[in-house]
Amino acid sequence: MSEQSTAGGPGPRSGWETEIERTVRRVRNIGELVAESNEPVVAQSPRREVYRKHKARLYRYDGPVRYGTPVLFVPNLGISRPTVFDLLPRASFIEYMVEQGFPFYLLDWGVFGPEDDHLTFADCATRILPRMGRKLLAHAEADSCSVVGYCMGAPLAVSFLGSHPDFPVRNLVNLAGPIDFAHAGLFGCWLDARYFNVDKLVDTLGQMPAEMVQLGFKLLRPTMDMSTGLNLWWNAWNDRYLEGYKALRQWSSEYVPFPGEFFRQWVRDFYQENRLAQGTLRVNGRPVDVNGITCPLLVVGAREDNIAPPAAVQALVDLVGSRDKEYMELPGGHISLIAGRSASRDCWPHVANWLAARSDESAAR
Amino acid sequence: MADPTSASDDLFAMWRKQMETGTEAWIKAAQQVASQGHVPNPPDPAQFWRQFSNFGPPGASPFPGAGPIDPDVLAQWKRFLDDWLAAWSRALEQVMGTEAFAEALGKTLDQFLSVQAKARQATESSTKAALESLGLPSREQVIGLSRQMMDLEDRIESLADQLDALGNRPAAAAPATTDPSPPRRQPRRKTAGGARKPKDPA
Structure with missing residues (x-):
C-alpha cells in the first residue's frame, strides 16, 4: 500500500500522495475500461491445427523441442473456452510448457450447437480422445505421450485411458480434476438425483445452455462479482493488473454449453452415481479400469477449490495401479492452478519438472 | 428432510455472527491504527479544509488540528471488506449446502422447465409453420x-x-495385387526413446 507509513514527518504525507496518485490512476483506468471497446488479444502462442473431428481440434504449439515425449493437454469440455491456458504472453500455461521444451498439443473440444446434442461422454472417451491420441503420436513421431487433464478433462482422460489399456501413455497429470464425486461439494449437493431431474432438463432444452452453466457457476460463489469489483478498484492503478484483468474478464464472460447427452451422462454417471470412483463406469460398452492405469501419476489439487474440492481430486491417487504417484495441494482456487501469479510460481514449474524427469530427451537435440 | 425454518434460523444466526465478526474487525482495525500512534484523536471531518487556513513551516503536518491519518487505514478498510465478503461467502455456502436449498433449487428448475417446455412447443410449431409457408x-x-x-x-x-x-499389413499377408502404384508411406516412428509399453520407473 503506502511506501512510507511512519507517523509524523514526510512519511504519511508521501503515503497520501501515493494514494492520491493511485486514486487518480484508478479513476482514469476504470474510465478507460468502461469506455474502450477493444478486447485484449488472448491465445497468442503460435500453433497449427493437426487434426479435426467434428467440433474438436488438435493443435500443436510451435517452440523449441527438448523432450521426445509429447504432451496431450485435455481441458474441460463445455463451460468455457481454452483461452485461459494461453491468456497473455508471459502469463500463459501453454507458453510456459512450450518454453520448457515439451512438444505440446492442446485438444480444443470446440463450441457445441444443437447438432451436437447427441454427443455423449462415452463418445468423447472412446471415439474422439483415442483418435486424437493416435494423431498426436503420428504427428510427433513418438511412441508414447504424457496426458495432462485439467478440470473435467481429467475424468475424461482417465475414462479414455482406463478403457484403452493398449494406449501408450507415458505419464498422467490430473490438474484439479474431480474423480470421487462423493466429495463434489456444492455441485454434488445440487445435482443430487432426489432434487435435480437431469432427464427433464435435457429432454426439454436439448442441451445445457451456456446461460444456465453461467448461473450455476455464479451461484457457487455469489460474492465473487463483488469481490472481483473490489479487487479491481483496489488494483486499477496497476496497468499490469488491469491487462490481466481484461484478459480474464474476456475469458470468463464467454460460457460454452454442454451437449445434452453429454450432460445427462456426466451428471448421472459421475455426480449422481459416482461410477468412476466405484469402478462401475462403462463407456460405449467398455469397462473403465482405473486400477489398470499404471503409468506415473501426478495429481494437483487446490485448497480452496469449490468446483473440484481437493478430496474429490486426490482420490485418483488411491484408485490407480501406479507405483510412482504424487499428490500436491496448492493454495488458491480452481483457476489459480492454471492462470495467475501463483500458478506460474507454484504449479507450472512443478508440473514441468515432474514431466521432464519422466520424459525422453528429444532425439533431435 | 431438512426443515426450511431451521435453515432460515441458521441463516439469521450466521448473519448475526457475521455482523459481530465485522464489528470486531472494525474495532481491531481502529485499535491497531491508534496503537501505531497515527491517529491520536478520532478522525476530524473538517480536517480537509483546515489545511487551507493553517499554514505551518515546511515539513510540518498539513493536518495540524487532527494529526495525520496514515493511508494504511485504506488498506485496513480493504482487508475488512475482503473479510466481510469472505464471511458472507462462507455463510451463504453453508446455507446453499443444505438439502433444503438443493430441494428448493430443484423445484425452481422444475417449474422453469415446465413453463419452458410449453413455450418451446408453441414457438417451435409456429416457427415451423412460418418457415414451411416460406419454403425454408x-x-x-x-x-x-x-x-x-x-x-x-x-x-x-x-x-x-x-x-x-x-497399408500397414505385412507384405506376405497382403493379397496379391497387380497395382503398380507405390506402397502407402508408413508413418515414421522414432526409434530412440519412448517405449511402446508404458513403464513405471518406480
Whole structure:
C-alpha cells in the first residue's frame, strides 16, 4: 500500500500522495475500461491445427523441442473456452510448457450447437480422445505421450485411458480434476438425483445452455462479482493488473454449453452415481479400469477449490495401479492452478519438472 | 428432510455472527491504527479544509488540528471488506449446502422447465409453420443435415483407418495385387526413446 507509513514527518504525507496518485490512476483506468471497446488479444502462442473431428481440434504449439515425449493437454469440455491456458504472453500455461521444451498439443473440444446434442461422454472417451491420441503420436513421431487433464478433462482422460489399456501413455497429470464425486461439494449437493431431474432438463432444452452453466457457476460463489469489483478498484492503478484483468474478464464472460447427452451422462454417471470412483463406469460398452492405469501419476489439487474440492481430486491417487504417484495441494482456487501469479510460481514449474524427469530427451537435440 | 425454518434460523444466526465478526474487525482495525500512534484523536471531518487556513513551516503536518491519518487505514478498510465478503461467502455456502436449498433449487428448475417446455412447443410449431409457408428448411431439418455431414465424416474416417490398416499389413499377408502404384508411406516412428509399453520407473 503506502511506501512510507511512519507517523509524523514526510512519511504519511508521501503515503497520501501515493494514494492520491493511485486514486487518480484508478479513476482514469476504470474510465478507460468502461469506455474502450477493444478486447485484449488472448491465445497468442503460435500453433497449427493437426487434426479435426467434428467440433474438436488438435493443435500443436510451435517452440523449441527438448523432450521426445509429447504432451496431450485435455481441458474441460463445455463451460468455457481454452483461452485461459494461453491468456497473455508471459502469463500463459501453454507458453510456459512450450518454453520448457515439451512438444505440446492442446485438444480444443470446440463450441457445441444443437447438432451436437447427441454427443455423449462415452463418445468423447472412446471415439474422439483415442483418435486424437493416435494423431498426436503420428504427428510427433513418438511412441508414447504424457496426458495432462485439467478440470473435467481429467475424468475424461482417465475414462479414455482406463478403457484403452493398449494406449501408450507415458505419464498422467490430473490438474484439479474431480474423480470421487462423493466429495463434489456444492455441485454434488445440487445435482443430487432426489432434487435435480437431469432427464427433464435435457429432454426439454436439448442441451445445457451456456446461460444456465453461467448461473450455476455464479451461484457457487455469489460474492465473487463483488469481490472481483473490489479487487479491481483496489488494483486499477496497476496497468499490469488491469491487462490481466481484461484478459480474464474476456475469458470468463464467454460460457460454452454442454451437449445434452453429454450432460445427462456426466451428471448421472459421475455426480449422481459416482461410477468412476466405484469402478462401475462403462463407456460405449467398455469397462473403465482405473486400477489398470499404471503409468506415473501426478495429481494437483487446490485448497480452496469449490468446483473440484481437493478430496474429490486426490482420490485418483488411491484408485490407480501406479507405483510412482504424487499428490500436491496448492493454495488458491480452481483457476489459480492454471492462470495467475501463483500458478506460474507454484504449479507450472512443478508440473514441468515432474514431466521432464519422466520424459525422453528429444532425439533431435 | 431438512426443515426450511431451521435453515432460515441458521441463516439469521450466521448473519448475526457475521455482523459481530465485522464489528470486531472494525474495532481491531481502529485499535491497531491508534496503537501505531497515527491517529491520536478520532478522525476530524473538517480536517480537509483546515489545511487551507493553517499554514505551518515546511515539513510540518498539513493536518495540524487532527494529526495525520496514515493511508494504511485504506488498506485496513480493504482487508475488512475482503473479510466481510469472505464471511458472507462462507455463510451463504453453508446455507446453499443444505438439502433444503438443493430441494428448493430443484423445484425452481422444475417449474422453469415446465413453463419452458410449453413455450418451446408453441414457438417451435409456429416457427415451423412460418418457415414451411416460406419454403425454408426448419431448424430440425438443418440440424439433421448437419448430423448427416458428421456421420459422413465418421464414415470417411473409418475408411481412412481401414486403408491405413491395409497399408500397414505385412507384405506376405497382403493379397496379391497387380497395382503398380507405390506402397502407402508408413508413418515414421522414432526409434530412440519412448517405449511402446508404458513403464513405471518406480
